[in-house]
Amino acid sequence: MRKVFYKKMTSEITEIKLTENGFSLNETFGAKANLFKWNEINNIHFSENNENVIIEKSDKKFVLKNCNIGWYDLIQNVPLNFTNFDFAYVKNFIESLKPCKICGIVALNKNECIVCENVPWNSAMTETEIDYIKTKQLDFYxxxxxxxxxxxxxAEPEHGFKADKNWKLYI
Ligand SMILES: [Zn+2]
Structure with missing residues (x-):
C-alpha cells in the first residue's frame, strides 16, 4: 500500500493503527507504541464538533484528533457495542465523500481533499482542468x-478511504 503522509500530519506525532482487538498509538519518532484493547475501553465518543474522538479508560482519557494518521480508519472500525459512539455520523460522513481527481482517493470533503489537501479544479481557474490536476499531482508526488x-x-484504498477506479495519473 502506498503510504500517504498528509502534509498537516508531518507536525503531528501520533499514528493510529488498528490491531486484532484494539488499536495502537504510535509516536512518529520511535517511542514505544501505546496499546489499547477494546475490552479495556469504557467509552468512546466524538467531541461536539466531530473532529476528535474521546477514549475513556478507567484511569485516563485520550483525545484522538482527525489529523492523526489512521483516525478515519479507526472511526470506521469501532465495535458496535460502544452504544455512545455515533455510528450513523460515520456512515453519513464516509458516504458524503467524493473522489479526488488529484490523488485518486475518495476523500473530498467540503471542497478539500482530506488526503492531499487540494481543492478540486473549478471553471474560475485560469488553467485547464487537466493542467491543474497535472500540476497538483506533480507537487503531491x-x-x-x-x-x-x-x-x-x-489508486488503492488508504487509511480507511476508498479509491476511485476512474482516477487518472497525468504525470
Ligand atoms: Zn486528494
Whole structure:
C-alpha cells in the first residue's frame, strides 16, 4: 500500500493503527507504541464538533484528533457495542465523500481533499482542468519523483478511504 503522509500530519506525532482487538498509538519518532484493547475501553465518543474522538479508560482519557494518521480508519472500525459512539455520523460522513481527481482517493470533503489537501479544479481557474490536476499531482508526488520511486497508476484504498477506479495519473 502506498503510504500517504498528509502534509498537516508531518507536525503531528501520533499514528493510529488498528490491531486484532484494539488499536495502537504510535509516536512518529520511535517511542514505544501505546496499546489499547477494546475490552479495556469504557467509552468512546466524538467531541461536539466531530473532529476528535474521546477514549475513556478507567484511569485516563485520550483525545484522538482527525489529523492523526489512521483516525478515519479507526472511526470506521469501532465495535458496535460502544452504544455512545455515533455510528450513523460515520456512515453519513464516509458516504458524503467524493473522489479526488488529484490523488485518486475518495476523500473530498467540503471542497478539500482530506488526503492531499487540494481543492478540486473549478471553471474560475485560469488553467485547464487537466493542467491543474497535472500540476497538483506533480507537487503531491514530488517526493516519489525525486527518489525515483514508481508512482502507481491505479489508486488503492488508504487509511480507511476508498479509491476511485476512474482516477487518472497525468504525470
Ligand atoms: Zn486528494
Amino acid at each position: 514530488s517526493e516519489s519523483i525525486n527518489e525515483k520511486r514508481e508512482i502507481k497508476k491505479i
